[in-house]
Amino acid sequence: LLFTQVFINEEDAKSLGGKIDVKISTHPYVERIRRCHLNDLENVLPFVLLGLLYVAIGPSQGIAILHFRIFTISRFLHTFVYLGAVPQPARALCFLVGFLVNISMAINVILVSTF
Helix, strand or coil: CCCEEEECCCHHHHHCCCCEECCCCCHHHHHHHHHHHHHHHHHHHHHHHHHHHHHHHCCHHHHHHHHHHHHHHHHHCCCCCCCCCCCCHHHHHHHHHHHHHHHHHHHHHHHHHHH
């Protein structure tokens, strides 16, 4: 966490100079996979919901495919970066790309549905 300077992942602590929070847990790689899976759930479910709304407004097929491909690639890269313990900001950048896709679709849904 940024406020306490205690991190679960080593690469996060190294990138910001914090201390690593050591807790009794299962195998570190298993915990990393678990956290990666939880992160996917937190990001993919909103994408699916926004994607359904986005398709419902009838966007250009090319633009919709571009949104879906960019998000999918960013999540695959995020998974590889997370499981490979690649130093920050790689994981943050992968997350940001997917997040921006969600924002773009949300803005389009709001604009089309309100005007």
